Amino acid sequence: MDRKKRLLDGLMGWIAEQARIPRESSVSALDEAKLFEQQEAVIAASTRAVSLLGGAGARATQQRSALDGVREYLHRQSERLRELRAGVLPVKDALDRIKLIAFNAGLEGARLGEPTGTPLLLVAEEVRALVERGLEGAEAYAAHIAQLEAERDEALAELDQARSHAGAIANELLSAQSAQRQLSDEITSLGKQLERVTGTDPELAKSVTDAARHAEGLLAALAKLSSRAPGSTALEPLVPLISELKGVLRGLSRARGGGQ
Amino acid sequence: MSTPDPADSAPDAAPSTPSDAHLPREFKHGLVLSVPPGSLVFISAQVAERVIARPNVSPVPNSRLGMALIEGRVFPVVSLSPELTELILCRVNPHGYGLGGGGAAPTTESTTDELVALSGARVVASGKFLAVGRGVEHAGELVEPLDLLRLADG
Numbered sequence: 001m002d003r004k005k006r007l008l009d010g011l012m013g014w015i016a017e018q019a020r021i022p023r024e025s026s027v028s029a030l031d032e033a034k035l036f037e038q039q040e041a042v043i044a045a046s047t048r049a050v051s052l053l054g055g056a057g058a059r060a061t062q063q064r065s066a067l068d069g070v071r072e073y074l075h076r077q078s079e080r081l082r083e084l085r086a087g088v089l090p091v092k093d094a095l096d097r098i099k100l101i102a103f104n105a106g107l108e109g110a111r112l113g114e115p116t117g118t119p120l121l122l123v124a125e126e127v128r129a130l131v132e133r134g135l136e137g138a139e140a141y142a143a144h145i146a147q148l149e150a151e152r153d154e155a156l157a158e159l160d161q162a163r164s165h166a167g168a169i170a171n172e173l174l175s176a177q178s179a180q181r182q183l184s185d186e187i188t189s190l191g192k193q194l195e196r197v198t199g200t201d202p203e204l205a206k207s208v209t210d211a212a213r214h215a216e217g218l219l220a221a222l223a224k225l226s227s228r229a230p231g232s233t234a235l236e237p238l239v240p241l242i243s244e245l246k247g248v249l250r251g252l253s254r255a256r257g258g259g260q
Numbered sequence: 261m262s263t264p265d266p267a268d269s270a271p272d273a274a275p276s277t278p279s280d281a282h283l284p285r286e287f288k289h290g291l292v293l294s295v296p297p298g299s300l301v302f303i304s305a306q307v308a309e310r311v312i313a314r315p316n317v318s319p320v321p322n323s324r325l326g327m328a329l330i331e332g333r334v335f336p337v338v339s340l341s342p343e344l345t346e347l348i349l350c351r352v353n354p355h356g357y358g359l360g361g362g363g364a365a366p367t368t369e370s371t372t373d374e375l376v377a378l379s380g381a382r383v384v385a386s387g388k389f390l391a392v393g394r395g396v397e398h399a400g401e402l403v404e405p406l407d408l409l410r411l412a413d414g
Contacts, residue, residue: 103311106386110289110305
Protein backbone atom coordinates (compact mmCIF):
# COMPACT_ATOMS: atom_id res chain seq x y z
CA MET A 1 0.00 0.00 0.00
CA ASP A 2 2.81 2.39 0.89
CA ARG A 3 4.60 1.58 -2.35
CA LYS A 4 1.46 2.18 -4.40
CA LYS A 5 0.86 5.52 -2.69
CA ARG A 6 4.50 6.57 -3.35
CA LEU A 7 4.10 5.54 -7.00
CA LEU A 8 0.88 7.56 -7.41
CA ASP A 9 2.34 10.60 -5.69
CA GLY A 10 5.40 10.42 -7.93
CA LEU A 11 3.22 10.17 -11.05
CA MET A 12 1.07 13.15 -10.06
CA GLY A 13 4.16 15.19 -9.25
CA TRP A 14 5.66 14.46 -12.64
CA ILE A 15 2.41 15.50 -14.42
CA ALA A 16 2.32 18.80 -12.46
CA GLU A 17 5.94 19.53 -13.29
CA GLN A 18 5.35 18.89 -16.99
CA ALA A 19 2.49 21.36 -16.90
CA ARG A 20 4.75 24.02 -15.41
CA ILE A 21 7.55 23.61 -17.98
CA PRO A 22 7.30 26.40 -20.56
CA ARG A 23 7.05 25.04 -24.06
CA GLU A 24 8.50 26.46 -27.20
CA SER A 25 5.70 27.58 -29.47
CA SER A 26 5.92 27.30 -33.24
CA VAL A 27 3.28 30.06 -33.60
CA SER A 28 4.37 33.60 -34.46
CA ALA A 29 2.63 36.86 -33.50
CA LEU A 30 1.46 37.22 -37.07
CA ASP A 31 0.03 33.68 -37.00
CA GLU A 32 -1.92 34.51 -33.83
CA ALA A 33 -3.13 37.75 -35.36
CA LYS A 34 -4.33 35.85 -38.43
CA LEU A 35 -6.04 33.30 -36.17
CA PHE A 36 -8.02 36.08 -34.46
CA GLU A 37 -8.82 37.51 -37.88
CA GLN A 38 -10.16 34.16 -39.03
CA GLN A 39 -12.15 33.75 -35.85
CA GLU A 40 -13.79 37.12 -36.45
CA ALA A 41 -14.55 36.16 -40.05
CA VAL A 42 -16.16 32.88 -38.90
CA ILE A 43 -18.29 34.76 -36.36
CA ALA A 44 -19.36 37.22 -39.05
CA ALA A 45 -20.23 34.38 -41.43
CA SER A 46 -22.10 32.57 -38.67
CA THR A 47 -24.09 35.69 -37.81
CA ARG A 48 -24.98 36.11 -41.46
CA ALA A 49 -26.04 32.46 -41.63
CA VAL A 50 -28.29 32.98 -38.57
CA SER A 51 -29.83 35.99 -40.25
CA LEU A 52 -30.37 34.13 -43.55
CA LEU A 53 -31.88 31.12 -41.80
CA GLY A 54 -34.18 33.41 -39.89
CA GLY A 55 -35.25 35.02 -43.14
CA ALA A 56 -35.82 31.64 -44.78
CA GLY A 57 -37.82 30.44 -41.78
CA ALA A 58 -39.98 33.55 -41.95
CA ARG A 59 -40.56 32.95 -45.69
CA ALA A 60 -41.52 29.34 -45.00
CA THR A 61 -44.01 30.50 -42.38
CA GLN A 62 -45.41 33.07 -44.82
CA GLN A 63 -45.70 30.35 -47.44
CA ARG A 64 -47.66 28.21 -45.04
CA SER A 65 -49.98 31.15 -44.35
CA ALA A 66 -50.44 31.67 -48.08
CA LEU A 67 -51.29 27.97 -48.48
CA ASP A 68 -53.81 28.31 -45.64
CA GLY A 69 -55.39 31.13 -47.61
CA VAL A 70 -55.61 28.95 -50.73
CA ARG A 71 -57.23 26.20 -48.66
CA GLU A 72 -59.83 28.66 -47.42
CA TYR A 73 -60.48 29.69 -51.02
CA LEU A 74 -60.94 26.06 -52.12
CA HIS A 75 -63.41 25.50 -49.27
CA ARG A 76 -65.41 28.51 -50.43
CA GLN A 77 -65.37 27.06 -53.95
CA SER A 78 -66.72 23.80 -52.50
CA GLU A 79 -69.70 25.73 -51.13
CA ARG A 80 -70.27 27.37 -54.52
CA LEU A 81 -70.12 24.01 -56.31
CA ARG A 82 -72.65 22.55 -53.85
CA GLU A 83 -74.97 25.47 -54.57
CA LEU A 84 -74.53 25.02 -58.32
CA ARG A 85 -75.25 21.31 -58.05
CA ALA A 86 -78.38 22.02 -55.99
CA GLY A 87 -79.45 24.58 -58.58
CA VAL A 88 -79.51 21.97 -61.35
CA LEU A 89 -82.07 19.76 -59.59
CA PRO A 90 -85.10 22.10 -59.87
CA VAL A 91 -84.25 22.68 -63.54
CA LYS A 92 -84.18 18.95 -64.27
CA ASP A 93 -87.37 18.45 -62.30
CA ALA A 94 -89.15 21.19 -64.24
CA LEU A 95 -87.92 19.79 -67.56
CA ASP A 96 -89.14 16.31 -66.60
CA ARG A 97 -92.57 17.75 -65.81
CA ILE A 98 -92.69 19.62 -69.11
CA LYS A 99 -91.80 16.36 -70.89
CA LEU A 100 -94.75 14.62 -69.24
CA ILE A 101 -97.02 17.47 -70.29
CA ALA A 102 -95.74 17.02 -73.86
CA PHE A 103 -96.49 13.27 -73.70
CA ASN A 104 -99.99 13.94 -72.44
CA ALA A 105 -100.54 16.53 -75.16
CA GLY A 106 -99.41 13.95 -77.71
CA LEU A 107 -101.89 11.45 -76.30
CA GLU A 108 -104.73 13.94 -76.50
CA GLY A 109 -103.72 14.85 -80.03
CA ALA A 110 -103.79 11.15 -80.93
CA ARG A 111 -107.26 10.69 -79.39
CA LEU A 112 -108.62 13.70 -81.25
CA GLY A 113 -107.47 12.10 -84.48
CA GLU A 114 -106.53 13.81 -87.75
CA PRO A 115 -106.84 16.62 -88.69
CA THR A 116 -108.03 18.06 -85.36
CA GLY A 117 -105.32 16.54 -83.23
CA THR A 118 -102.43 17.03 -85.66
CA PRO A 119 -101.32 20.48 -84.45
CA LEU A 120 -101.32 19.21 -80.88
CA LEU A 121 -99.27 16.18 -81.92
CA LEU A 122 -96.75 18.38 -83.69
CA VAL A 123 -96.44 20.83 -80.82
CA ALA A 124 -96.09 17.98 -78.35
CA GLU A 125 -93.32 16.39 -80.38
CA GLU A 126 -91.48 19.72 -80.74
CA VAL A 127 -91.73 20.43 -77.03
CA ARG A 128 -90.55 16.93 -76.21
CA ALA A 129 -87.52 17.31 -78.48
CA LEU A 130 -86.60 20.69 -76.95
CA VAL A 131 -86.99 19.34 -73.45
CA GLU A 132 -84.71 16.42 -74.32
CA ARG A 133 -82.05 18.90 -75.44
CA GLY A 134 -82.53 20.86 -72.24
CA LEU A 135 -82.19 17.70 -70.15
CA GLU A 136 -79.04 16.72 -71.99
CA GLY A 137 -77.61 20.16 -71.29
CA ALA A 138 -78.55 19.89 -67.62
CA GLU A 139 -76.89 16.46 -67.43
CA ALA A 140 -73.73 17.79 -69.05
CA TYR A 141 -73.75 20.74 -66.62
CA ALA A 142 -74.12 18.35 -63.67
CA ALA A 143 -71.27 16.21 -65.03
CA HIS A 144 -69.01 19.26 -65.29
CA ILE A 145 -69.80 20.18 -61.71
CA ALA A 146 -69.01 16.64 -60.58
CA GLN A 147 -65.69 16.84 -62.42
CA LEU A 148 -64.89 20.19 -60.81
CA GLU A 149 -65.66 18.72 -57.41
CA ALA A 150 -63.32 15.79 -58.07
CA GLU A 151 -60.55 18.18 -59.19
CA ARG A 152 -61.14 20.34 -56.14
CA ASP A 153 -60.73 17.26 -53.90
CA GLU A 154 -57.43 16.45 -55.61
CA ALA A 155 -56.25 20.03 -55.21
CA LEU A 156 -57.15 19.97 -51.52
CA ALA A 157 -55.18 16.75 -51.01
CA GLU A 158 -52.11 18.24 -52.77
CA LEU A 159 -52.49 21.44 -50.82
CA ASP A 160 -52.59 19.62 -47.51
CA GLN A 161 -49.40 17.87 -48.45
CA ALA A 162 -47.75 21.16 -49.44
CA ARG A 163 -48.84 22.75 -46.15
CA SER A 164 -47.38 19.85 -44.24
CA HIS A 165 -44.07 20.18 -46.11
CA ALA A 166 -44.00 23.96 -45.60
CA GLY A 167 -44.57 23.48 -41.89
CA ALA A 168 -41.79 20.91 -41.67
CA ILE A 169 -39.41 23.20 -43.60
CA ALA A 170 -40.23 26.11 -41.30
CA ASN A 171 -39.55 23.98 -38.25
CA GLU A 172 -36.30 22.67 -39.66
CA LEU A 173 -35.13 26.17 -40.55
CA LEU A 174 -35.89 27.34 -37.03
CA SER A 175 -33.90 24.40 -35.66
CA ALA A 176 -31.02 25.20 -38.04
CA GLN A 177 -31.11 28.81 -36.92
CA SER A 178 -30.98 27.75 -33.30
CA ALA A 179 -28.04 25.42 -34.04
CA GLN A 180 -26.26 28.20 -35.91
CA ARG A 181 -26.71 30.57 -32.95
CA GLN A 182 -25.25 27.92 -30.72
CA LEU A 183 -22.33 27.58 -33.12
CA SER A 184 -21.77 31.35 -33.00
CA ASP A 185 -21.73 31.22 -29.22
CA GLU A 186 -19.21 28.36 -29.31
CA ILE A 187 -16.96 30.26 -31.72
CA THR A 188 -17.09 33.33 -29.49
CA SER A 189 -16.11 31.12 -26.53
CA LEU A 190 -13.33 29.67 -28.66
CA GLY A 191 -12.06 33.18 -29.31
CA LYS A 192 -11.97 33.92 -25.60
CA GLN A 193 -10.14 30.63 -25.00
CA LEU A 194 -7.69 31.56 -27.75
CA GLU A 195 -7.11 34.90 -26.11
CA ARG A 196 -6.48 33.23 -22.80
CA VAL A 197 -4.12 30.60 -24.27
CA THR A 198 -2.10 33.02 -26.43
CA GLY A 199 -2.25 35.87 -23.93
CA THR A 200 -2.77 38.22 -26.90
CA ASP A 201 -5.32 41.01 -27.09
CA PRO A 202 -7.36 40.48 -30.28
CA GLU A 203 -7.55 44.21 -31.03
CA LEU A 204 -3.80 44.54 -30.66
CA ALA A 205 -3.31 41.45 -32.86
CA LYS A 206 -5.50 43.01 -35.53
CA SER A 207 -3.51 46.25 -35.42
CA VAL A 208 -0.26 44.28 -35.67
CA THR A 209 -1.60 42.45 -38.75
CA ASP A 210 -2.63 45.72 -40.38
CA ALA A 211 0.71 47.34 -39.64
CA ALA A 212 2.63 44.29 -40.93
CA ARG A 213 0.61 44.31 -44.15
CA HIS A 214 1.25 48.00 -44.69
CA ALA A 215 4.98 47.51 -43.92
CA GLU A 216 5.22 44.65 -46.40
CA GLY A 217 3.50 46.75 -49.01
CA LEU A 218 5.88 49.67 -48.41
CA LEU A 219 8.94 47.43 -48.61
CA ALA A 220 7.73 45.87 -51.84
CA ALA A 221 7.12 49.31 -53.38
CA LEU A 222 10.53 50.56 -52.29
CA ALA A 223 12.22 47.43 -53.70
CA LYS A 224 10.48 47.98 -57.01
CA LEU A 225 11.53 51.61 -57.05
CA SER A 226 15.07 50.67 -56.21
CA SER A 227 15.23 48.10 -59.03
CA ARG A 228 14.00 50.66 -61.54
CA ALA A 229 16.53 53.23 -60.53
CA PRO A 230 19.53 51.23 -59.28
CA GLY A 231 21.99 54.11 -59.22
CA SER A 232 19.69 56.56 -57.49
CA THR A 233 20.76 57.97 -54.13
CA ALA A 234 17.31 59.28 -53.18
CA LEU A 235 16.57 56.16 -51.11
CA GLU A 236 19.88 56.20 -49.21
CA PRO A 237 18.48 58.04 -46.11
CA LEU A 238 15.74 55.44 -45.91
CA VAL A 239 18.09 52.41 -45.84
CA PRO A 240 18.47 52.27 -42.00
CA LEU A 241 14.71 52.66 -41.57
CA ILE A 242 14.09 49.96 -44.16
CA SER A 243 16.46 47.60 -42.36
CA GLU A 244 14.78 48.27 -39.04
CA LEU A 245 11.37 47.73 -40.54
CA LYS A 246 12.54 44.42 -42.00
CA GLY A 247 13.89 43.44 -38.59
CA VAL A 248 10.53 44.17 -36.96
CA LEU A 249 8.71 42.14 -39.57
CA ARG A 250 11.11 39.26 -39.11
CA GLY A 251 10.50 39.42 -35.39
CA LEU A 252 6.73 39.28 -35.88
CA SER A 253 7.03 36.33 -38.21
CA ARG A 254 9.36 34.39 -35.94
CA ALA A 255 7.84 31.65 -33.77
CA ARG A 256 7.55 32.86 -30.19
CA GLY A 257 9.41 31.26 -27.35
CA GLY A 258 7.58 29.99 -24.26
CA GLY A 259 6.08 32.30 -21.68
CA GLN A 260 5.65 35.51 -23.64
CA MET B 261 -110.75 -14.24 -67.57
CA SER B 262 -110.28 -15.09 -71.24
CA THR B 263 -109.88 -12.19 -73.54
CA PRO B 264 -110.09 -11.87 -77.29
CA ASP B 265 -106.66 -11.34 -78.81
CA PRO B 266 -106.56 -8.29 -81.04
CA ALA B 267 -104.07 -10.15 -83.18
CA ASP B 268 -106.97 -12.41 -84.25
CA SER B 269 -109.01 -9.51 -85.60
CA ALA B 270 -109.26 -9.43 -89.37
CA PRO B 271 -106.42 -7.38 -90.79
CA ASP B 272 -108.82 -5.51 -93.04
CA ALA B 273 -111.44 -4.75 -90.35
CA ALA B 274 -112.32 -1.09 -90.35
CA PRO B 275 -111.31 0.87 -87.30
CA SER B 276 -114.23 1.54 -85.03
CA THR B 277 -113.07 4.51 -82.96
CA PRO B 278 -113.44 8.18 -83.87
CA SER B 279 -109.65 8.61 -83.54
CA ASP B 280 -108.97 5.87 -86.06
CA ALA B 281 -111.74 6.77 -88.49
CA HIS B 282 -109.64 8.91 -90.79
CA LEU B 283 -106.28 7.29 -90.22
CA PRO B 284 -104.56 5.31 -92.86
CA ARG B 285 -104.39 1.70 -91.82
CA GLU B 286 -100.64 1.76 -91.36
CA PHE B 287 -100.45 4.05 -88.32
CA LYS B 288 -101.23 3.59 -84.67
CA HIS B 289 -101.44 6.24 -81.92
CA GLY B 290 -100.20 5.73 -78.41
CA LEU B 291 -97.16 5.62 -76.18
CA VAL B 292 -93.88 3.76 -76.45
CA LEU B 293 -92.52 2.81 -73.04
CA SER B 294 -89.06 1.68 -71.99
CA VAL B 295 -89.20 -1.14 -69.42
CA PRO B 296 -85.95 -1.94 -67.56
CA PRO B 297 -83.68 -3.68 -68.24
CA GLY B 298 -84.08 -2.36 -71.79
CA SER B 299 -87.16 -3.54 -73.67
CA LEU B 300 -89.76 -1.32 -75.39
CA VAL B 301 -93.53 -1.82 -75.30
CA PHE B 302 -96.42 -0.01 -76.99
CA ILE B 303 -99.71 1.13 -75.43
CA SER B 304 -102.50 2.43 -77.62
CA ALA B 305 -103.92 5.94 -77.13
CA GLN B 306 -107.32 4.33 -76.56
CA VAL B 307 -105.88 2.65 -73.51
CA ALA B 308 -103.41 5.20 -72.14
CA GLU B 309 -105.29 8.03 -70.48
CA ARG B 310 -102.44 10.20 -69.36
CA VAL B 311 -99.00 10.29 -67.79
CA ILE B 312 -98.71 11.38 -64.17
CA ALA B 313 -95.52 12.50 -62.48
CA ARG B 314 -94.45 10.20 -59.69
CA PRO B 315 -97.03 10.17 -56.91
CA ASN B 316 -96.40 7.96 -53.89
CA VAL B 317 -97.22 4.32 -54.51
CA SER B 318 -98.06 2.20 -51.48
CA PRO B 319 -97.54 -1.57 -51.82
CA VAL B 320 -100.50 -3.82 -51.11
CA PRO B 321 -99.51 -6.67 -48.74
CA ASN B 322 -99.57 -10.19 -50.16
CA SER B 323 -100.00 -8.84 -53.66
CA ARG B 324 -97.74 -7.65 -56.39
CA LEU B 325 -100.00 -4.66 -56.92
CA GLY B 326 -99.70 -1.23 -55.30
CA MET B 327 -102.06 1.70 -54.88
CA ALA B 328 -101.72 5.42 -55.48
CA LEU B 329 -103.83 8.44 -54.55
CA ILE B 330 -104.27 10.61 -57.65
CA GLU B 331 -106.54 13.68 -57.64
CA GLY B 332 -108.53 12.35 -54.74
CA ARG B 333 -109.05 8.85 -56.14
CA VAL B 334 -107.25 5.62 -55.35
CA PHE B 335 -105.99 3.62 -58.32
CA PRO B 336 -104.40 0.18 -58.44
CA VAL B 337 -100.81 0.24 -59.64
CA VAL B 338 -99.16 -2.52 -61.63
CA SER B 339 -95.36 -2.44 -61.54
CA LEU B 340 -93.50 -3.39 -64.68
CA SER B 341 -90.16 -2.99 -62.85
CA PRO B 342 -88.92 -1.85 -59.41
CA GLU B 343 -87.65 1.43 -60.85
CA LEU B 344 -89.36 4.60 -59.59
CA THR B 345 -90.88 6.28 -62.63
CA GLU B 346 -93.89 8.31 -63.72
CA LEU B 347 -97.30 6.56 -63.67
CA ILE B 348 -99.23 5.84 -66.86
CA LEU B 349 -102.94 5.81 -66.20
CA CYS B 350 -104.63 3.23 -68.48
CA ARG B 351 -108.24 2.34 -69.21
CA VAL B 352 -108.87 -1.39 -69.04
CA ASN B 353 -112.09 -3.14 -69.96
CA PRO B 354 -112.44 -6.44 -68.12
CA HIS B 355 -114.26 -7.81 -71.14
CA GLY B 356 -111.11 -7.88 -73.15
CA TYR B 357 -110.49 -4.43 -74.50
CA GLY B 358 -107.65 -2.15 -73.67
CA LEU B 359 -104.96 -4.60 -74.64
CA GLY B 360 -102.76 -1.87 -75.96
CA GLY B 361 -102.59 -3.36 -79.45
CA GLY B 362 -104.68 -0.62 -80.92
CA GLY B 363 -107.19 -3.20 -81.96
CA ALA B 364 -110.98 -3.05 -81.72
CA ALA B 365 -112.21 -1.14 -78.73
CA PRO B 366 -115.56 0.19 -77.56
CA THR B 367 -116.60 3.39 -79.26
CA THR B 368 -117.90 4.85 -76.04
CA GLU B 369 -116.52 4.74 -72.59
CA SER B 370 -117.81 1.59 -71.00
CA THR B 371 -119.14 1.76 -67.47
CA THR B 372 -117.21 -1.39 -66.75
CA ASP B 373 -113.91 0.21 -67.74
CA GLU B 374 -111.35 0.26 -64.97
CA LEU B 375 -108.46 2.67 -64.57
CA VAL B 376 -105.17 1.00 -63.74
CA ALA B 377 -101.85 2.75 -63.32
CA LEU B 378 -98.58 1.38 -64.65
CA SER B 379 -95.28 2.11 -62.95
CA GLY B 380 -91.71 1.06 -63.58
CA ALA B 381 -91.69 2.10 -67.25
CA ARG B 382 -90.50 5.37 -68.75
CA VAL B 383 -92.38 7.07 -71.57
CA VAL B 384 -90.06 7.29 -74.55
CA ALA B 385 -92.37 8.73 -77.19
CA SER B 386 -96.01 9.60 -77.72
CA GLY B 387 -98.01 10.25 -80.88
CA LYS B 388 -98.29 8.50 -84.21
CA PHE B 389 -96.30 5.38 -85.04
CA LEU B 390 -96.01 3.20 -88.11
CA ALA B 391 -98.00 0.00 -87.53
CA VAL B 392 -96.04 -3.20 -88.02
CA GLY B 393 -98.09 -6.34 -87.44
CA ARG B 394 -99.52 -6.21 -83.96
CA GLY B 395 -97.02 -3.65 -82.84
CA VAL B 396 -95.44 -0.46 -84.11
CA GLU B 397 -92.09 0.79 -85.34
CA HIS B 398 -90.10 3.29 -83.28
CA ALA B 399 -86.56 4.45 -84.07
CA GLY B 400 -86.11 1.51 -86.41
CA GLU B 401 -87.17 -1.01 -83.78
CA LEU B 402 -90.23 -3.23 -83.70
CA VAL B 403 -92.18 -2.55 -80.50
CA GLU B 404 -94.67 -5.15 -79.33
CA PRO B 405 -97.91 -4.13 -77.59
CA LEU B 406 -98.23 -4.52 -73.86
CA ASP B 407 -100.80 -7.05 -72.67
CA LEU B 408 -102.19 -4.93 -69.90
CA LEU B 409 -105.14 -7.12 -69.00
CA ARG B 410 -102.92 -10.11 -68.43
CA LEU B 411 -100.73 -7.98 -66.17
CA ALA B 412 -103.69 -6.62 -64.24
CA ASP B 413 -105.10 -10.10 -63.74
CA GLY B 414 -101.77 -11.16 -62.37
